[in-house]
Amino acid sequence: xxxxxxxxxxxxxxxxxxxxxxxxxxxxxxxxxxxxxxxxxxxxxxxxxxxxxxxxxxxxxxxxxxxxxxxxxxxxxxxxxxxxxxxxxxxxxxxxxxxxxxxxxxxxxxxxxxxxxxxxxxxxxxxxxxxxxxxxxxxxxxxxxxxxxxxxxxxxxxxxxxxxxxxxxxxxxxxxxxxxxxxxxxxxxxx
DNA sequence: GGGCCGATTAGG
DNA sequence: CTAATCGGCCCG
Numbered sequence: 001x002x003x004x005x006x007x008x009x010x011x012x013x014x015x016x017x018x019x020x021x022x023x024x025x026x027x028x029x030x031x032x033x034x035x036x037x038x039x040x041x042x043x044x045x046x047x048x049x050x051x052x053x054x055x056x057x058x059x060x061x062x063x064x065x066x067x068x069x070x071x072x073x074x075x076x077x078x079x080x081x082x083x084x085x086x087x088x089x090x091x092x093x094x095x096x097x098x099x100x101x102x103x104x105x106x107x108x109x110x111x112x113x114x115x116x117x118x119x120x121x122x123x124x125x126x127x128x129x130x131x132x133x134x135x136x137x138x139x140x141x142x143x144x145x146x147x148x149x150x151x152x153x154x155x156x157x158x159x160x161x162x163x164x165x166x167x168x169x170x171x172x173x174x175x176x177x178x179x180x181x182x183x184x185x186x187x188x189x190x191x
Numbered sequence: 192g193g194g195c196c197g198a199t200t201a202g203g
Numbered sequence: 204c205t206a207a208t209c210g211g212c213c214c215g
Binding site for chain 3: 052055056057058074075076077078079
């Protein structure tokens with residue numbers, strides 16, 4: 001898209017909180033579908049009980065053996081795929097969970113995959129957007145920065161960002177590590 | 192092997 | 204409010 005700047009590895013070699021905040025307003029897509037990121041959450045690989053690295057050896061192994069920006073996709077509640085960007089190679093490692101998109105491209109396909117018509121119900125949740133984009137466990141370990149079919153770029157448009165607590169966790173839930181596009185109707189829940 | 196839990200969602 | 208549904212982890 002005109003005016004968009006590609007995102008490189010260096011983007012994900014910074015602090016997860018910086019990455020999570022700066023991903024707001026970026027364009028993210030896979031296949032024939034894409035949207036603008038309007039909600040994210042940061043997870044820290046160290047000292048964060050809500051992060052998979054706290055309990056899962058596999059997650060710690062993933063962090064130490066993959067490049068910055070790699071897709072960390074996992075199944076939650078036995079039925080929902082959630083998409084994260086790996087943050088590594090900098091001072092602090094972790095993940096950024098993508099929680100909501102404003103649908104931009106391939107909306108008819110999104111509607112079909114989601115079984116929903118309303119634009120606001122297509123990508124307003126972490127599991128909804130993976131379903132809308134056609135992302136699942138097959139994409140775990142993929143590279144959205146250079147991989148075939150992926151889109152990730154900065155948008156020239158400025159986004160005002162709101163910060164709030166993370167959603168849906170019980171441990172370390174008090175940290176303000178969730179980022180939302182201010183006033184956006186496509187977020188999962190209001191702050 | 193069994194029990195428990197979870198970064199969610201849709202439906203009553 | 205709850206069911207759905209399964210991989211990972213912690214036992215034993």
